[in-house]
Amino acid sequence: MKKKSQEISEEHFRYLKKQRGKTAFVVVMQVFLLVQFFLVWELLAKYEIIDSFIFSAPSKMWSSFLALAKDGVLWRHVSATLIETVVGFVSATLIGLVVAVVLWSIEPLRLILEPYIVVLNALPKIALGPIIIIWVGAGKGAIIVMAILISVIITVINILNGFLSVDKDKILLMKTLSATRAQTLFKLVLPSNLSNIIAALKVNVGMAWVGTIMGEYLVSREGLGYLIVYGGQVFNLSLVMCSTVILTVLAALMYFCVLIVEKAVSR
Amino acid sequence: MKEVLRLEKVSHRYHSKSGETEAIRSMDLSVNEGEFFGIVGPSGSGKTTLLSILSGILTPSSGSVKRSISPSEIGYMLQRDHLFEWRTIEDNVLLGLEIRKIKTKERVEYALDLLKKYSLGDFVKKRPSELSGGMRQRVALIRTLALRPKLVLLDEPFSALDFQTRLNVAEDVRKIIAEEGVTAILVTHDISEAIALCDRIAVLSARPATVKRIFDNTIEKGLSSIERREHPLFASLFKEVWKELEFTDEKEKSGDQ
Ligand SMILES: Nc1ncnc2c1ncn2[C@@H]1O[C@H](COP(=O)(O)OP(=O)(O)O)[C@@H](O)[C@H]1O
Numbered sequence A: 001m002k003k004k005s006q007e008i009s010e011e012h013f014r015y016l017k018k019q020r021g022k023t024a025f026v027v028v029m030q031v032f033l034l035v036q037f038f039l040v041w042e043l044l045a046k047y048e049i050i051d052s053f054i055f056s057a058p059s060k061m062w063s064s065f066l067a068l069a070k071d072g073v074l075w076r077h078v079s080a081t082l083i084e085t086v087v088g089f090v091s092a093t094l095i096g097l098v099v100a101v102v103l104w105s106i107e108p109l110r111l112i113l114e115p116y117i118v119v120l121n122a123l124p125k126i127a128l129g130p131i132i133i134i135w136v137g138a139g140k141g142a143i144i145v146m147a148i149l150i151s152v153i154i155t156v157i158n159i160l161n162g163f164l165s166v167d168k169d170k171i172l173l174m175k176t177l178s179a180t181r182a183q184t185l186f187k188l189v190l191p192s193n194l195s196n197i198i199a200a201l202k203v204n205v206g207m208a209w210v211g212t213i214m215g216e217y218l219v220s221r222e223g224l225g226y227l228i229v230y231g232g233q234v235f236n237l238s239l240v241m242c243s244t245v246i247l248t249v250l251a252a253l254m255y256f257c258v259l260i261v262e263k264a265v266s267r
Numbered sequence B: 001m002k003e004v005l006r007l008e009k010v011s012h013r014y015h016s017k018s019g020e021t022e023a024i025r026s027m028d029l030s031v032n033e034g035e036f037f038g039i040v041g042p043s044g045s046g047k048t049t050l051l052s053i054l055s056g057i058l059t060p061s062s063g064s065v066k067r068s069i070s071p072s073e074i075g076y077m078l079q080r081d082h083l084f085e086w087r088t089i090e091d092n093v094l095l096g097l098e099i100r101k102i103k104t105k106e107r108v109e110y111a112l113d114l115l116k117k118y119s120l121g122d123f124v125k126k127r128p129s130e131l132s133g134g135m136r137q138r139v140a141l142i143r144t145l146a147l148r149p150k151l152v153l154l155d156e157p158f159s160a161l162d163f164q165t166r167l168n169v170a171e172d173v174r175k176i177i178a179e180e181g182v183t184a185i186l187v188t189h190d191i192s193e194a195i196a197l198c199d200r201i202a203v204l205s206a207r208p209a210t211v212k213r214i215f216d217n218t219i220e221k222g223l224s225s226i227e228r229r230e231h232p233l234f235a236s237l238f239k240e241v242w243k244e245l246e247f248t249d250e251k252e253k254s255g256d257q
């Protein structure tokens, strides 16, 4: 990549071309697989090999989508879920990061709290659902709390482990330069843990969706989770499938946003 | 001659759950201004511990450490370079100035001049991983010198390098330290390196470390380390130091039985 184009040898040019060919092939096959999947599904439904009442069909999902989109209902549900997820994701990550920094800075506190953190991590957060609803109320608040709870503990654990595994000799180096604890944090521990923090972001994106949808199953009157539950109750499988596909697309988009952030900061 | 450092009856023990380790026992030592002082001893004898005590990072269990300079005037170069990959070479070198909040224009210029002077000028914007091991070690030394220390402590600074690079970098370091006029204390387990660089050489016993003997380097000053290695006096001095060290090893062995 460093060499200018005129310096590329004939052989290297052929190599690059071959590599590009390979990449193109993979992408084409990936798209083909997806199209094929929906096509087969549609045909199976059309010739009644599968029951489209139970399995729905891409065309039915599409009309479901259009019906939802027409009167702006879709946007209301999508935005509700998106806001809950983004707020949950951002808060969980920030809270997790701050707690990890505090625990790193105050060693006795870390030692005291360690067993509690481990136990909390093992607890299935969904079990807290009823308690959250009673405390926070059966609304958006409860959903966001669920989204935060589900990922905050593991965030603390992962980030703190990264902080603690910073090379002891590098900490010693900071000492020889007479750095304060705060300087060691900002000039050594945080920068050296950048990829670790990004990894936590990646995990949390997925977790935030799990928390939000779980929360919506429990309490909500809007959102994609609500649509899925509602569709299931009235046996509108097209609505369920359509909402699931939208959810998949949104989750993928959010993951890509994190990838873009990763690219931007790791340069 | 003015003394920079004096240790009197310094002892140190490490304590851990599994027990205690006596690293240094009743050590007396003094280092003069402008001197290149060498410390050789078997590995695990307590050399790093000694440097930590000299630098003030570690307080000894007992004994006194007298310094004519403040701890902030001591530069400490660790065994590995520990350059930060997320910083450019330039920013790595300026790390100490940033931490001590003394990043003035004049000091930055001094640091960058050092980089240029020691042929790292083309690499200021590069990342550490783009440099060779020898270059990285020079950068680490300049990071230490950027704080304009009066005394630098070098803990086996060449041990991670291959033999050829080692000779060259050792000479570079000798030159830099001589030209910048600082006092230096070099810890090494390589006798020939100590003779090639140092004016005086203290031989330590196996753990717990005590000073067994201090050799004056009889080879005249002002020679390069390569010239010193070829000097007629080199071999005899090497033999003497080696005997002193070997004796240490034998005692260690018989002690084990
Ligand atoms: N922080 C520590 N805690 C306990 N023991 C230590 C510690 N640092 C060094 N030691 C022990 O002290 C002895 C001397 O170590 P060190 O000064 O690093 O030796 P050297 O640098 O000569 O190899 C070794 O036996 C080592 O295991």
Ligand SMILES: [Mg+2]
Binding pocket: B047, B048, B049, B155
């Ligand atoms: Mg050592």
